[in-house]
Amino acid sequence: MRRFLILLRTEMLAWRHDPISxxxxxxxxxxxxxxLGLLFGGPLSFNIAVVNHDIGPYGAILRRTCGEVLSPxxxxxxxxxxxxxxxxxxxxxxxxxxxxxxxxxxxxxRLDAGDHPAVEMHFSNYNxxxxxxxxxxxxxxxxxxxxxxxQPAPSLALAEAYPLxxxxxxxxxxxxxVALLSFxxxxxxxxxxxxxxxxxxxxxxxxxxxxRSLAWVLLPKTLLALVMGLLTGTGFxxxxxxxxxxxxxxxxxxxxxxxGLVILFWAPLALMVGLRxxxxxxxxxxxxxxxxxxxVSGGLGLVRANWDAVPWFPRVFPNLYAVDPLRDLILFxxxxxxxxxxxxxxxxxxxxxxxxxxGLAARQLRRAG
Amino acid sequence: xxxxxxxxxxxxxxxxxAIPAHAVAALQPAxxxxxxxxxxxxxxxxxxxxxxxxxxxxELAAALEQVGSPVGEPYVRLAMVDWDGGTVDRQVIRxxxxxxxxxxxxxxxxxxxxxxxxxxxxxxxxxxxxxLRLWDAELGPRxxxxxxxxxxxxxxxYNVYFGMAVLPMATFLAAAIIGAMLTAQEFEFRTxxxxxxxxxxxxxxxxxxxxxxxxxxxxxxxVVWLAVGLVTGVWxxxxxxxxxxLLPVAVVAGCVGMTAALLLRRTIPAFLVGLVGAFAGWxxxxxxxxxxxFGATFERVSRxxxxxxxxxxxxxxxxxxxxxxxxxxxxxxxxxALVLLLMAAGMVALTAMVYQxxxxxxx
Numbered sequence: 001m002r003r004f005l006i007l008l009r010t011e012m013l014a015w016r017h018d019p020i021s022x023x024x025x026x027x028x029x030x031x032x033x034x035x036l037g038l039l040f041g042g043p044l045s046f047n048i049a050v051v052n053h054d055i056g057p058y059g060a061i062l063r064r065t066c067g068e069v070l071s072p073x074x075x076x077x078x079x080x081x082x083x084x085x086x087x088x089x090x091x092x093x094x095x096x097x098x099x100x101x102x103x104x105x106x107x108x109x110r111l112d113a114g115d116h117p118a119v120e121m122h123f124s125n126y127n128x129x130x131x132x133x134x135x136x137x138x139x140x141x142x143x144x145x146x147x148x149x150x151q152p153a154p155s156l157a158l159a160e161a162y163p164l165x166x167x168x169x170x171x172x173x174x175x176x177x178v179a180l181l182s183f184x185x186x187x188x189x190x191x192x193x194x195x196x197x198x199x200x201x202x203x204x205x206x207x208x209x210x211x212r213s214l215a216w217v218l219l220p221k222t223l224l225a226l227v228m229g230l231l232t233g234t235g236f237x238x239x240x241x242x243x244x245x246x247x248x249x250x251x252x253x254x255x256x257x258x259x260g261l262v263i264l265f266w267a268p269l270a271l272m273v274g275l276r277x278x279x280x281x282x283x284x285x286x287x288x289x290x291x292x293x294x295x296v297s298g299g300l301g302l303v304r305a306n307w308d309a310v311p312w313f314p315r316v317f318p319n320l321y322a323v324d325p326l327r328d329l330i331l332f333x334x335x336x337x338x339x340x341x342x343x344x345x346x347x348x349x350x351x352x353x354x355x356x357x358x359g360l361a362a363r364q365l366r367r368a369g
Numbered sequence: 370x371x372x373x374x375x376x377x378x379x380x381x382x383x384x385x386x387a388i389p390a391h392a393v394a395a396l397q398p399a400x401x402x403x404x405x406x407x408x409x410x411x412x413x414x415x416x417x418x419x420x421x422x423x424x425x426x427x428e429l430a431a432a433l434e435q436v437g438s439p440v441g442e443p444y445v446r447l448a449m450v451d452w453d454g455g456t457v458d459r460q461v462i463r464x465x466x467x468x469x470x471x472x473x474x475x476x477x478x479x480x481x482x483x484x485x486x487x488x489x490x491x492x493x494x495x496x497x498x499x500x501l502r503l504w505d506a507e508l509g510p511r512x513x514x515x516x517x518x519x520x521x522x523x524x525x526x527y528n529v530y531f532g533m534a535v536l537p538m539a540t541f542l543a544a545a546i547i548g549a550m551l552t553a554q555e556f557e558f559r560t561x562x563x564x565x566x567x568x569x570x571x572x573x574x575x576x577x578x579x580x581x582x583x584x585x586x587x588x589x590x591x592v593v594w595l596a597v598g599l600v601t602g603v604w605x606x607x608x609x610x611x612x613x614x615l616l617p618v619a620v621v622a623g624c625v626g627m628t629a630a631l632l633l634r635r636t637i638p639a640f641l642v643g644l645v646g647a648f649a650g651w652x653x654x655x656x657x658x659x660x661x662x663f664g665a666t667f668e669r670v671s672r673x674x675x676x677x678x679x680x681x682x683x684x685x686x687x688x689x690x691x692x693x694x695x696x697x698x699x700x701x702x703x704x705x706a707l708v709l710l711l712m713a714a715g716m717v718a719l720t721a722m723v724y725q726x727x728x729x730x731x732x
Contacts, residue, residue: 027641031648039657040487047662072486072493095661095699096668111511118514126688126697127658128441128524132412135438136494138515139501146504151511154504156425156464157476158497163457163483170485280389280640288400295404305459305482 003212008220014194015224024189025232028287029182032294033175033239041171041244044071045079046098046133049088056108058149062119065145066101072167077137092122099123099134111149168331170301175240176327177299179233180259180319185290186232187263188270191225192282195274204275208365217365218358222267229263230256237330251329258322258329258342264350265318268357275364298323318349372569376577380551386558387550390640394543394589399596402535406528406600412442414491419452419463425475425503426464432499433462439517441524445495457482460492521697525603525688531657532597533605533687536590537679538651540615541622543589544582545643548626549636551578556634564728571721571729575627579717582623583616590615605686614682614706617713618675622647624716631720631727650674659684659699675712678705 050066052059067080083091091097102120110117121138125131143158198204207217237255241247248255273282296311297303297319303310304324314320325336336342384391421427430447437443452461457480464475479496481489505512555561564574594611598604605611622643629642653667654660654676660668671677681699689697 027645031645031652035648035652035656038652072489095659096665098662111513114509114511116510116512116514118516120516120518122518123520125441125519125521125524126684127527127530128412128438129410129527131441131519131524132438132444133494135517136436136444136491136498139498140494142513142515143497143501143504145513146508151504151508154500155474155507156429156500156503157474158500159476159478160489160493161478161480162489163481167486167489168483170487173485278389280387281392284389284393288397292404295407302483302485305484308458 003216004220007216008223011194011220011224014197015190015228018193018197022186022190022228022232024193024283024287025182025184025186025229026236028185028291029178029236030239032181032291033178033243036174036178036300037171037243040174044073045075045077046130046137047081047096048078048099048101049081049083049091049097050101050103051085051088052103053105054103054107055105056112058108058111058117059103061148062101062103062107062141062145065148066141069140069144071140073169074167077140095124098130164332169244172240172244172246172331173302173327174300175244175246176330177294177323179236179240179330180262180323180326181290181294181299182236183229183233183259184262184266184293184319185229185287187225187229187267188286188290189283190228191221191267191270192274192286194221194224195271196277196279196282199275204365208367214362214365215358218268218271218361221271222264222354222358225267225270226260226263229267230260233259246330248330249333251333254329254335255326258326258346261343261346261350262318262322265346265353268353268361271357271361272364275361293317293319302327318346318353321345321349373573373577376569376573377581380577380581383551383554386554387547390546390550391585394539394547394585395592398535398539398542398589399592402532402593402596403600405531410527412438412444412524413446414444414495415446415448415459416492416495417448417450417452417459417461419461420449421464423464423475426477428503429462429464429477429499432502433495435502436495436498438524440519440522445499459484459488462496521688526601529597529601529603529687532593532601532603533683534651534656534676534680535593535597536611536683537615537618537654537676538647538656539593540586540590540618541650541676542643542647544586544619544622545626545647546640547585548578548582548623549630549639549643550626552627552630553634553636553639556630557636561728571724575717575721575724578627579620579623582626583619586619586622587612587615603687605683606690607686611683611686614679614686614709617709618679620713621675621709621716624713624720628716628720628723631723634727650676653677655680661700672708675709678709681705682709 048066050063052063054060063080066078067076069077071077081088081091081097088097088100092100100122102122104118107117107119121134123131123134195204207214210217234256237247270286273285277285297314297317302324303320310320321342325339325342328334328336416433418430418433421430430449433445433447434443436445450461452463460479460481462477462479465478466475477496477500479492481492555564567574594605625646626639626643630639633639633642654671654674659680660671660677682702682705684699685697
């Protein structure tokens with residue numbers, strides 16, 4: 001035990017001389033979270049102007065309806081700017097408005113007369129997804145407008161059924177994926193940087209020559225990587241508690257358990273990289289590996305809802321099996337239905353990672369020694 | 370000229386001291402682009418519908434298949450399924466009778482699995498669009514037509530804008546991180562002494578490094594240009610103009626990297642300045658959409674970066690043909706070009722000043 005504590009202290013001292021390793025799990029994930037937040041996390045209403053020339057009542061109702069119909073995000077599909085016609089067109093031309101609706105002077109008259117009333121919708125389509133939204137949002141507006149003005153009810157009504165009582169937002173779903181990446185990179189960069197440093201300083205040669213089991217060396221290294229990974233990830237959870245506002249609360253120990261098993265799979269692999277790669281090449285390889293695993297292993301969406309569409313290659317990484325249970329714990333504050341299966345699977349992955357990583361690293365150390 | 374060429378050759382030979390940084394510069398933006406294309410939403414969605422048993426259900430299915438863009442992609446790829454009312458993976462639509470009543474007033478119920486609000490919105494909007502077609506048909510001449518006036522003659526995939534926006538990022542990233550590493554290494558390996566003692570002018574030394582960084586940055590942008598073209602089939606008009614637009618971005622970035630290294634004198638912090646500068650500037654400068662559409666404050670901040678100006682200048686090259694180039698002009702091209710040139714000149718002056726203090730005067 002004393003030997004273990006001495007080696008653990010040595011690792012801690014090495015980390016204290018180079019605490020920058022913490023940033024390896026923090027900076028890339030912060031950039032990623034910011035990018036995803038800007039892309040998907042803000043208010044997603046389209047800014048439009050409604051130019052109402054109608055001399056009857058329906059134009060005003062349509063204009064009001066545009067700003068009233070709410071999307072599942074809880075915000076209106078359209079934020080209607082109050083602008084006169086000239087300024088509206090100028091703003092549209094300068095891409096400060098997403099669209100302009102024009103209601104003609106005879107709109108109400110034609111609606112009353114049943115004479116094919118029409119409105120114009122001008123919108124930008126340099127991004128086909130936003131153009132699609134303009135088209136399908138307009139249907140939501142017209143549906144409500146028909147109801148407002150008392151059109152005869154449709155033969156087919158619409159309804160929805162949800163599995164939960166509240167809407168599950170997309171950005172928090174992605175944020176939990178990024179948090180798992182932060183746990184993973186936090187552990188990996190710590191393991192890599194300290195090992196690489198020891199390798200350059202030839203300390204690994206001493207390890208290889210030691211007449212004791214290499215487990216005495218590898219255990220404290222892995223333990224420190226685990227703790228640093230958990231600290232980095234927990235710090236990142238603090239960030240997502242502020243934005244977008246998700247925190248596991250009393251489920252934090254369960255989050256640590258799942259994330260810890262994921263770290264135990266990846267950290268020994270980082271150990272191997274640390275014994276072989278040069279500093280920059282290794283760091284870059286680790287971060288790119290982490291990002292790739294994030295993208296392919298359910299970082300951006302719920303895996304359970306898309307299990308059939310998951311290709312074979314993410315299935316060989318533990319992240320795929322951890323990410324949805326983590327979402328259950330962090331977003332819903334509920335035990336995952338597949339908690340036991342997830343634990344067994346992740347323990348298997350951790351054991352495999354440790355066996356392969358430690359085995360190959362020990363072989364390399366002994367050979368060098 | 371001969372001395373300059375020798376210096377340039379030496380600059381390129383320094384490649385061997387920073388191979389990983391060159392690999393990142395050359396490949397990372399293209400890899401990022403390719404990864405992002407897998408997550409950038411595509412307008413066509415797979416939707417499930419329980420096999421209809423009524424005429425109205427069949428009409429709804431037909432209407433769903435017609436939801437789409439008149440100048441682009443269909444929005445629904447419909448799959449008919451046999452659903453027993455059990456657990457739903459994503460969603461399924463079934464025409465039902467409310468409260469177990471008769472099918473006299475049927476309801477199209479969309480049953481959702483555990484999916485996020487964005488997917489719910491997309492599925493809901495598509496079903497409403499299809500159901501509205503049926504309602505419009507019932508209303509006949511009393512239905513309201515929405516006449517669509519899209520800006521461009523065809524909807525352009527988001528991958529095109531995003532790829533175009535990655536071009537200045539790739540340029541900036543390459544010049545900034547390689548400039549930072551090569552310059553910081555001069556201090557770490559103490560080769561900076563040779564520059565101090567060399568009877569070469571400041572302009573010659575900085576010029577050699579900047580030309581080398583600019584060429585490397587343009588090569589990195591070339592990899593992205595190729596990736597975007599292969600993925601989307603869209604290639605920019607007048608490639609020489611694209612090079613001219615990216616050139617001042619490369620000079621600004623090279624100067625940022627070199628200045629950071631001259632001030633910090635260590636590889637890792639200088640590298641991080643280049644990396645964070647590239648990504649932060651790119652995100653603020655219009656990575657995901659024209660900055661003007663994100664609000665006045667965002668637009669003002671974005672204009673402090675070279676990215677926003679470069680993106681606005683690149684836009685007509687990707688989105689307009691020769692006849693419609695002026696119609697797709699964003700902002701003021703002359704002002705954007707001038708700002709880029711001024712930024713480049715200002716950064717060169719700043720770098721020269723810092724170099725003078727940190728290297729020549731040995732501060």
